[in-house]
Amino acid sequence: MNYEFLTQGQFSAVYNMMSLTIAAMLGSFIFFVVARNLVGEKYRFSLIISSLVVGIAGYHYFRIFESWNDAFILEDGKYIPSGQPFNDAYRYVDWMITVPLLMVELVTVLALPREKSSSLLTRLTIAAFLMIILGYPGEISESTELFSERGLWGTLSTIPFVYILYVLWVELGKAIDNQSERLKTLVRNIRLLTLATWGFYPIAYMAPYFNLSGAGAEVFLQIGYSVADILAKCGYGLMIYAIAKEKTLQDNLLTQGNLATA
Amino acid sequence: MNYEFLTQGQFSAVYNMMSLTIAAMLGSFIFFVVARNLVGEKYRFSLIISSLVVGIAGYHYFRIFESWNDAFILEDGKYIPSGQPFNDAYRYVDWMITVPLLMVELVTVLALPREKSSSLLTRLTIAAFLMIILGYPGEISESTELFSERGLWGTLSTIPFVYILYVLWVELGKAIDNQSERLKTLVRNIRLLTLATWGFYPIAYMAPYFNLSGAGAEVFLQIGYSVADILAKCGYGLMIYAIAKEKTLQDNLLTQGNLATA
Numbered sequence: 232m233n234y235e236f237l238t239q240g241q242f243s244a245v246y247n248m249m250s251l252t253i254a255a256m257l258g259s260f261i262f263f264v265v266a267r268n269l270v271g272e273k274y275r276f277s278l279i280i281s282s283l284v285v286g287i288a289g290y291h292y293f294r295i296f297e298s299w300n301d302a303f304i305l306e307d308g309k310y311i312p313s314g315q316p317f318n319d320a321y322r323y324v325d326w327m328i329t330v331p332l333l334m335v336e337l338v339t340v341l342a343l344p345r346e347k348s349s350s351l352l353t354r355l356t357i358a359a360f361l362m363i364i365l366g367y368p369g370e371i372s373e374s375t376e377l378f379s380e381r382g383l384w385g386t387l388s389t390i391p392f393v394y395i396l397y398v399l400w401v402e403l404g405k406a407i408d409n410q411s412e413r414l415k416t417l418v419r420n421i422r423l424l425t426l427a428t429w430g431f432y433p434i435a436y437m438a439p440y441f442n443l444s445g446a447g448a449e450v451f452l453q454i455g456y457s458v459a460d461i462l463a464k465c466g467y468g469l470m471i472y473a474i475a476k477e478k479t480l481q482d483n484l485l486t487q488g489n490l491a492t493a
Numbered sequence: 494m495n496y497e498f499l500t501q502g503q504f505s506a507v508y509n510m511m512s513l514t515i516a517a518m519l520g521s522f523i524f525f526v527v528a529r530n531l532v533g534e535k536y537r538f539s540l541i542i543s544s545l546v547v548g549i550a551g552y553h554y555f556r557i558f559e560s561w562n563d564a565f566i567l568e569d570g571k572y573i574p575s576g577q578p579f580n581d582a583y584r585y586v587d588w589m590i591t592v593p594l595l596m597v598e599l600v601t602v603l604a605l606p607r608e609k610s611s612s613l614l615t616r617l618t619i620a621a622f623l624m625i626i627l628g629y630p631g632e633i634s635e636s637t638e639l640f641s642e643r644g645l646w647g648t649l650s651t652i653p654f655v656y657i658l659y660v661l662w663v664e665l666g667k668a669i670d671n672q673s674e675r676l677k678t679l680v681r682n683i684r685l686l687t688l689a690t691w692g693f694y695p696i697a698y699m700a701p702y703f704n705l706s707g708a709g710a711e712v713f714l715q716i717g718y719s720v721a722d723i724l725a726k727c728g729y730g731l732m733i734y735a736i737a738k739e740k741t742l743q744d745n746l747l748t749q750g751n752l753a754t755a
Contacts, residue, residue, distance in 0.1 A: 239578070243580070243582065246580075247580075247582045247583070247586055250553075250556060250583065250586060251586045251589070251590070253552070254549045254552050254553065254586065254587070254590060255590065257548065257549065257552055258545045258548060258549045258590065261526075261541075261544060261545050261548050262541060262542075262545055265526060265529070265541045265544065266538065266541050268537075269534075269537060269538060269541075305576065305577070305578075
């Protein structure tokens, strides 16, 4: 760590934010597990995946929280590094599993025709996995120069990210062309949420380029990651739930219509 | 901490009260999860939210309990501060999530028309969130003067509180005008419970103004918060359950009536 100490306020801000994240993941986990019966049967798989994502993320945040606590010792009112490294790799391990699953949530809740669905699933999950894996070697490199390992791996990782955005905006847009207006709006919103939250990670990744280091930057990054993860997992899952609810409603209207005309 | 030690009785009173609170949250969690199938389908969402609230609060009370234990060491029959700060911020983190959710429980269980419902939901949850967030800067300020940070933020935080009371008493009153007498009574009761329990928090907040400090005041506050949280979350959730039950009954009577006249 490239700083000598954290103030009590800095340490606690991260500590409390991580605890909030654990609580948010736990709460969302309960919600997705229990509320899956409120949507039609074919949308329950997505809600189960949502519950996996926040369950796994909750576990990792518990680990990150413990690691944060072990990495500092309170001395004379300051939190100084204890010598135990703060293990941030949990985040990458988490993303490796959860980010592809976020793509699964989105594709499966749309209940597209089987072939379209499995083609999208395959491509989006592989791209999401590559995006995370390719970022990692750069993240752990110490270099701060643009044309260095960090820059190289960061650029490589951006390729699948751009591909995902392309698929979500262009291909998925076409695939839901015949759905209700409200559903289109919901899908547009979840796409924007994806862009906004996933967009935070490359910014954090580039922090060393702007000489953002030291205690203040660390606190900013940790809080930023936590907020981004809450939005990208709990918030995203709630939007998946809203889509599942809307599609259930449409299905019911259709069935009633068919019964009425039969 | 502005006191030198807690007696064994003082320490244990808080310790036992917090453990009781964890047990109450856990018990309520199980109840809301399992009993949701005893009410009509459209009221289950509220019971799920009730289970989230007590689940999240249970997690936080577990943390507060651990923090309380770590903050004191038993020496010569007295509990003296260990140097580890007692982290009370968990309460605010908890309220930030759970207090808006309490508003969601109440609005959704009434099954009002969609537009009325989403307007109430938006305004009440935002007001509840603001109420908590605005109180925090005052809570952590050390000042004890009336015209100080504590007074300023406390006053700001009161504005959304008053707004919530207005919405609950005036708007919600109108919205349920055509419901059964028993339901109106239940809603009146839950409103009073809200006022009585939420009313405790500003009183605790103002404790420093009355020179309430020291070990006795700390014990009083911690026990007070725990009792208020049990009533405002478990008790409140049980009243939501009663409303859901009553509405289920009314719905069934209506269906039977329709069948009889058909």
